[in-house]
Amino acid sequence: MTNTNDTDFAIDGHGDISVGVHGAGASGDGSASATRITPGNALRPEDIALEIQRGQVKPTEDVAEFALRIGDDGLILAQRLGYWISRAPELEEDIALGNIALDQLGHARSFLTYAGAAWGKSEDDLAYFRREHEFRSAHLFEQPNGDFAATIARQFIVSFYQYQLYTQLMESTDATIAAISAKAVKEVDYHRDHSAQWVLRLAGGTDESRARIIQGFKLVWPYVEELFEDDELTTRLAAAGVTVQPSSLRTEFDRLTGDIMAEAELEIPGVPQSLGGGRRGKHSEFLGYILAEMQVLAREHPGASW
Amino acid sequence: MASQNLQSVPAELSPEEQEREAAGQAYFDRIISEDSRIEPRDWMPAAYRKTLLRQISQHAHSEIIGMQPEANWITRAPSLKRKSILMAKVQDEAGHGLYLYSAAETLGQSRDQMMEDLIAGKARYSSIFNYPTISWADMGAIGWLVDGAAICNQVPLCRASYGPYGRAMVRICKEESFHQRQGFEILLELSNGTPAQKQMAQDAVNRWYAPSLMMFGPPDDDSPNSKQSMAWNIKRFSNDELRSRFVGMMVEQVRVLGLTLPDKDIRFNEETKKWEHGPLDWNEFKEVLAGRGPCNSQRVERRREAHESGAWVREAAVAYARKQAQKENAA
Numbered sequence: 001m002t003n004t005n006d007t008d009f010a011i012d013g014h015g016d017i018s019v020g021v022h023g024a025g026a027s028g029d030g031s032a033s034a035t036r037i038t039p040g041n042a043l044r045p046e047d048i049a050l051e052i053q054r055g056q057v058k059p060t061e062d063v064a065e066f067a068l069r070i071g072d073d074g075l076i077l078a079q080r081l082g083y084w085i086s087r088a089p090e091l092e093e094d095i096a097l098g099n100i101a102l103d104q105l106g107h108a109r110s111f112l113t114y115a116g117a118a119w120g121k122s123e124d125d126l127a128y129f130r131r132e133h134e135f136r137s138a139h140l141f142e143q144p145n146g147d148f149a150a151t152i153a154r155q156f157i158v159s160f161y162q163y164q165l166y167t168q169l170m171e172s173t174d175a176t177i178a179a180i181s182a183k184a185v186k187e188v189d190y191h192r193d194h195s196a197q198w199v200l201r202l203a204g205g206t207d208e209s210r211a212r213i214i215q216g217f218k219l220v221w222p223y224v225e226e227l228f229e230d231d232e233l234t235t236r237l238a239a240a241g242v243t244v245q246p247s248s249l250r251t252e253f254d255r256l257t258g259d260i261m262a263e264a265e266l267e268i269p270g271v272p273q274s275l276g277g278g279r280r281g282k283h284s285e286f287l288g289y290i291l292a293e294m295q296v297l298a299r300e301h302p303g304a305s306w
Numbered sequence: 307m308a309s310q311n312l313q314s315v316p317a318e319l320s321p322e323e324q325e326r327e328a329a330g331q332a333y334f335d336r337i338i339s340e341d342s343r344i345e346p347r348d349w350m351p352a353a354y355r356k357t358l359l360r361q362i363s364q365h366a367h368s369e370i371i372g373m374q375p376e377a378n379w380i381t382r383a384p385s386l387k388r389k390s391i392l393m394a395k396v397q398d399e400a401g402h403g404l405y406l407y408s409a410a411e412t413l414g415q416s417r418d419q420m421m422e423d424l425i426a427g428k429a430r431y432s433s434i435f436n437y438p439t440i441s442w443a444d445m446g447a448i449g450w451l452v453d454g455a456a457i458c459n460q461v462p463l464c465r466a467s468y469g470p471y472g473r474a475m476v477r478i479c480k481e482e483s484f485h486q487r488q489g490f491e492i493l494l495e496l497s498n499g500t501p502a503q504k505q506m507a508q509d510a511v512n513r514w515y516a517p518s519l520m521m522f523g524p525p526d527d528d529s530p531n532s533k534q535s536m537a538w539n540i541k542r543f544s545n546d547e548l549r550s551r552f553v554g555m556m557v558e559q560v561r562v563l564g565l566t567l568p569d570k571d572i573r574f575n576e577e578t579k580k581w582e583h584g585p586l587d588w589n590e591f592k593e594v595l596a597g598r599g600p601c602n603s604q605r606v607e608r609r610r611e612a613h614e615s616g617a618w619v620r621e622a623a624v625a626y627a628r629k630q631a632q633k634e635n636a637a
Contacts, residue, residue: 045387079381082389085396086377086608089616091370091404098397102390109386124385148619204629205622212618297384297442304500306385306442306492 043179045109045123052117057176064118065136066237067177068126069279070165071111072137075127077158078105079290080145089148096194100155103187110180128298132288133281139274140223142286146216149209152198153216159191160257161227164249173241196260203264214266221269226276228253233279338539343469346412354538357531358468359413361540363420366406367431370424371605373399375439376448384442391488392445398485402478409470425610433591434517436599443496443503443510449489450563451511451518451556457482458552459522467539490559497564504564511560512568519583520591522549528588547580554581 051057059067081101088094112123140158145151166188169181202213228250230238237243261268277283298304319327330349337344344350373396380396383389407417423429434452439445460479466472496507523529523545535541543551553572560567571584593599 075386078389082380082393085380085393085400086373087612089612089619091400091407093616093619094373094400095397095404098393098400102393102397105386105390105393109390112386127386128384148616201623201626202619205624205626206618208618209622209625293381297382301384301500301502304384304503306388306495306499 043110043183045106045113048110048113048176048180049122051176052113057114057117059114059118059174059176061118062233062237062240063174063177063242064115065233066243067111067115069136069138071108071115071126072135073141073158073162074104074106074108075112076135076137076141076287076290078102078108079294080141080143081151081155083145084151093148097151100191100194103184103191107180107184107187110183114176114180124298128295129302132283132291135281135283135287135291136279137283137287138223138226138278139276139284140220140227142278142284142290143220143223144286146219147212149202149212149216150219151216152195152202153213154220155191156195156199156257156260157220157224157227159188159195160253161249162188163192164253165243165246168244168249171241172243177242199260199266200264203266213264214269217266218269218271221271222274223276225273226278229276229279231279338467338537341465341467341539343472344467345469353534355413357535357538358471358540359410359415361535362406362410362413362471363415363423364430364432366403366410366420367424367429368435369399369403369406371431371609372435373403374605374608375435375437375601376445378439379442379445382442383445388445388492395449395485395488398481402474402481405474405477406471409468409474412470421609421613425606425613427597427606430595432521433594433599434514434521435605436594436602437513437517438600441506441510443493443506444514446489446492446496446507447510447514449485449487450493450559451489451514452521453482453485453489454556455518455521455552457486458548458555462542462548463540465539465542471540490563493563493565507563508565511565515568516586519549519553520586520588522546522552524588524591550580550582553583557581 048057078101081097081104084097085094085101088097108127109123112126116122116126140154143150143154145154163185166181166185170178170185172178172181199213202209204210228246230245230247234243234245238245258268298306327349331351333348334344334350334354337348344354376392376396376399380389380392383392407420410420411417420429424431439448457479460475460482463475464472464479466475493507493511496503498504523532526532526544526546529545532541532544536544554574556567557572569584571582573582574580575582594602597603
């Protein structure tokens with residue numbers, strides 16, 4: 001390849017550059033991303049905020065409560081996963097876990113933006129200025145990263161659960177919930193693939209990796225049941241066709257995760273199920289530290305924009 | 307050619323091998339004189355290979371170590387949008403590291419070996435990442451100044467004579483341009499924010515300005531390798547030339563930001579038509595390079611920790627792949 005352009009310094013504005021080589025990025029679609037939805041179809045949190053501003057959408061109180069739950073799940077998990085970036089076992093995993101964190105954060109931003117419309121709050125008001133008991137995430141999402149195996153075990157459960165949930169929510173009678181879920185489900189499908197492959201690799205790799213993934217599942221399995229608990233809110237919303245009862249997702253979750261666990265020759269851990277309570281604002285000790293770190297700067301400068 | 311000074315043909319080569327070497331050198335010289343590209347399977351002088359391997363691996367290490375000062379703020383980013391952008395940026399840097407390690411591998415060294423050298427403290431990376439990120443505004447200053455300086459350095463590298471390096475740089479430069487823009491945007495928002503935010507922005511610019519100027523390397527009269535790299539069409543402009551252009555760009559942009567550069571001596575020299583800046587503390591540069599910066603040991607230790615505590619995962623992946631291959635062969 002020879003050079004056909006001498007404009008080494010075609011830099012103007014604050015960062016527009018010409019790289020000086022024609023056909024740059026010819027090795028493939030430069031914008032290709034495993035988890036990117038076709039631009040134009042992608043629903044961004046900013047689009048939802050705009051619809052809210054124009055008065056085109058407003059969730060009911062119930063829908064907002066529900067959006068808060070799944071938004072908080074994604075937000076807290078993104079906060080956990082973000083820690084791996086620059087610490088993963090190999091560069092490919094820095095990228096993969098970073099991507100999953102970004103996807104989760106993206107879903108969270110959309111759901112929180114939508115939820116906030118019920119109370120005149122922004123995604124940032126909700127993320128940075130609520131206290132522990134006001135968060136609605138389930139306990140699984142706040143569990144520590146542990147080692148790579150524990151992170152993979154947590155992600156395996158999360159992604160199979162979210163895949164079932166978002167698949168159902170695509171049919172939601174609430175158009176915004178359906179639209180966010182339609183985008184999210186495609187991304188979560190990749191998360192399923194990523195975590196399932198790692199479960200197989202770790203279980204079938206070395207003695208050490210097998211011992212670690214078994215231990216990883218033991219640590220996170222107590223928090224499975226909470227994900228599938230019905231309550232008054234989900235009962236009302238299921239009747240309205242906004243969502244389905246979480247318990248109805250369980251059979252398919254068990255079947256699909258069971259297939260992978262069987263292939264990996266892993267037992268479902270026989271551990272007691274935790275009482276949970278995250279959906280009612282009852283959390284473990286972990287959440288306080290997560291929030292302390294996440295919120296510190298925003299709270300130092302209340303009202304500032306960034 | 308200057309490159310021939312570094313070539314010594316060992317006496318024990320057979321006449322056939324000698325002929326091959328001579329033909330290789332002739333091909334290489336022609337490619338360089340035509341300003342075209344050398345590809346991995348082409349003959350190249352040993353010193354050219356060595357220089358490139360050092361430069362590309364150092365560049366890759368800089369991307370990987372450079373993830374740390376910014377990852378430092380992912381969990382504390384003050385808005386979800388900023389958190390999202392920052393995560394994507396640090397993730398891009400891991401990607402840049404990957405392309406560059408791959409480019410370096412085409413010269414005959416494994417990524418594992420390069421990683422070992424980095425952890426053992428045998429390999430260098432850009433000295434600027436040995437400074438701490440102590441405020442959110444540092445995310446802005448790094449994007450604007452550090453990535454800005456990197457772009458000035460790297461855009462000419464898109465035309466580097468070694469094909470895999472040049473092509474990797476094309477993609478990297480595109481992403482770096484986004485990075486610089488987001489840094490600028492962070493500073494602009496802070497500068498137009500509360501007095502405390504504006505102060506935060508100015509403080510960060512004050513701290514990152516001189517180190518970013520030093521990213522271009524020592525002054526030309528103290529940069530012994532530059533001449534050869536330019537003869538090989540790896541490097542296209544001298545350190546001082548690039549530094550001067552960068553200062554000129556920053557002078558314009560800092561006005562838009564409503565901030566100032568901590569340098570009273572910046573001026574445009576009408577005679578030379580070049581931007582000039584005040585004196586830089588090259589002693590500090592050398593100290594940090596020699597391992598005495600604020601974060602040198604912390605940065606390498608983080609990389610070591612991640613690499614070593616991830617060893618069992620990599621071993622598991624290899625063992626699993628081997629077992630799968632055996633199963634397939636048996637079937």
